[in-house]
Amino acid sequence: MATDNPATNHSGEYTARNVQETALIAAELLPLMLRSGVVSLEGPLGAGKTHFVKATALAMGITEDVTSPTFTLLQSYGVGESRLHHSDWYRLESESEVLALGLEEYYGDGLMFIEWGDKFPSILPQGILRIRIEPHLEGADEVRVIRWGNH
Ligand SMILES: Nc1ncnc2c1ncn2[C@@H]1O[C@H](COP(=O)(O)OP(=O)(O)OP(=O)(O)O)[C@@H](O)[C@H]1O
Numbered sequence: 001m002a003t004d005n006p007a008t009n010h011s012g013e014y015t016a017r018n019v020q021e022t023a024l025i026a027a028e029l030l031p032l033m034l035r036s037g038v039v040s041l042e043g044p045l046g047a048g049k050t051h052f053v054k055a056t057a058l059a060m061g062i063t064e065d066v067t068s069p070t071f072t073l074l075q076s077y078g079v080g081e082s083r084l085h086h087s088d089w090y091r092l093e094s095e096s097e098v099l100a101l102g103l104e105e106y107y108g109d110g111l112m113f114i115e116w117g118d119k120f121p122s123i124l125p126q127g128i129l130r131i132r133i134e135p136h137l138e139g140a141d142e143v144r145v146i147r148w149g150n151h
Pocket residue numbers: 016017018019020022043044045046047048049050051052068115143144
């Protein structure tokens with residue numbers, strides 16, 4: 001599964017063969033994600049971005065049910081240091097719509113995931129961790145390549 005060590009590398013790539021492996025990768029990347037504070041989650045529809053957020057919540061000890069914030073635009077979970085915020089820019093049409101959400105207020109308060117963060121790169125905070133999930137076929141199996149870095 002692992003090809004790079006996130007403790008020593010600032011970018012790398014994993015391949016997940018099932019949802020459990022995606023969850024293991026989320027747990028592995030947790031220290032790096034917490035250091036970044038804000039994480040842009042990228043990849044096509046159904047890639048597994050929301051699944052990745054759910055798995056991260058569990059790794060943080062958050063037991064609430066994490067659901068897709070496609071309609072609510074921002075959801076927050078947990079208490080104290082285990083705070084997790086989850087935003088989704090898929091349905092937003094302009095930078096000004098994103099700015100109206102006032103997400104900066106949450107940056108630095110635990111961990112903020114932004115699904116579809118690459119939609120408006122100009123307003124993503126600088127230097128944050130970006131994680132891209134790409135499903136592809138390996139023979140008859142659908143696998144997910146998960147790339148992370150500050151690309
Ligand atoms: N290795 C895997 N990692 C993550 N999800 C997987 C994997 N294999 C299968 N799946 C399935 O793929 C689906 C991914 O759905 P999910 O809602 O997480 O995608 P998404 O990237 O958030 O989509 P959207 O862009 O619509 O928000 C889930 O039903 C999940 O069970």
